[in-house]
Amino acid sequence: DVKVTQSSRYLVKRTGEKVFLECVQDMDHENMFWYRQDPGLGLRLIYFSYDVKMKEKGDIPEGYSVSREKKERFSLILESASTNQTSMYLCASSPGVDNSPLHFGNGTRLTVT
Amino acid sequence: GQNIDQPTEMTATEGAIVQINCTYQTSGFNGLFWYQQHAGEAPTFLSYNVLDGLEEKGRFSSFLSRSKGYSYLLLKELQMKDSASYLCAVLDSNYQLIWGAGTKLIIKP
Numbered sequence: 271d272v273k274v275t276q277s278s279r280y281l282v283k284r285t286g287e288k289v290f291l292e293c294v295q296d297m298d299h300e301n302m303f304w305y306r307q308d309p310g311l312g313l314r315l316i317y318f319s320y321d322v323k324m325k326e327k328g329d330i331p332e333g334y335s336v337s338r339e340k341k342e343r344f345s346l347i348l349e350s351a352s353t354n355q356t357s358m359y360l361c362a363s364s365p366g367v368d369n370s371p372l373h374f375g376n377g378t379r380l381t382v383t
Numbered sequence: 384g385q386n387i388d389q390p391t392e393m394t395a396t397e398g399a400i401v402q403i404n405c406t407y408q409t410s411g412f413n414g415l416f417w418y419q420q421h422a423g424e425a426p427t428f429l430s431y432n433v434l435d436g437l438e439e440k441g442r443f444s445s446f447l448s449r450s451k452g453y454s455y456l457l458l459k460e461l462q463m464k465d466s467a468s469y470l471c472a473v474l475d476s477n478y479q480l481i482w483g484a485g486t487k488l489i490i491k492p
Binding site: 274310311312313314315360368369371372373374375376377 | 387391413414416423424425426427428431433470472474478479480481482483484485
């Protein structure tokens with residue numbers, strides 16, 4: 271079974287702090303994704319990556335950056351956390367085939383105060 | 384714009400059948416996914432449809448009509464563990480996933 275592991279289930283940070291969310295997958299998947307999930311909204315794509323050191327902006331990249339130095343690890347960075355970034359963050363991976371289903375991590379619930 | 388519509392919440396009785404609908408308007412179509420998400424957990428893949436018709440997988444079936452921009456997920460012999468949110472997502476012409484807001488399914492004994 272594919273395992274996607276997110277480093278923290280819950281995080282509480284202060285406004286203005288730099289925040290790192292880490293995600294590791296163990297199935298050698300090419301594609302990795304960061305989404306945020308808010309009540310009443312569909313999953314919104316922040317950034318994705320199709321290969322090491324490669325990144326593409328999703329629908330809502332503002333205020334975020336990413337890093338993919340190794341194939342198995344995809345990090346989401348909030349340069350200066352703001353209260354409107356309080357959300358559930360989901361990492362996902364998939365093999366390099368366009369219609370492959372995503373495998374999700376359990377999510378990180380981030381609260382910015 | 385691109386849009387996926389699903390009911391916000393549905394209630395059904397243990398042992399019964401429930402149908403969760405999803406309608407979509409997207410730029411192109413390369414398939415439709417259904418995911419299940421229990422509260423506080425990761426979404427997990429249930430089904431993928433790219434051709435019209437019904438795909439059956441045990442108690443769960445998924446139907447697609449591309450001409451109508453419509454899909455449904457059918458759950459039979461409902462069990463309490465089926466209480467979850469069900470997410471519909473469409474792969475558009477650029478192979479980007481467009482997500483619905485999800486349907487929260489409540490099962491009552």
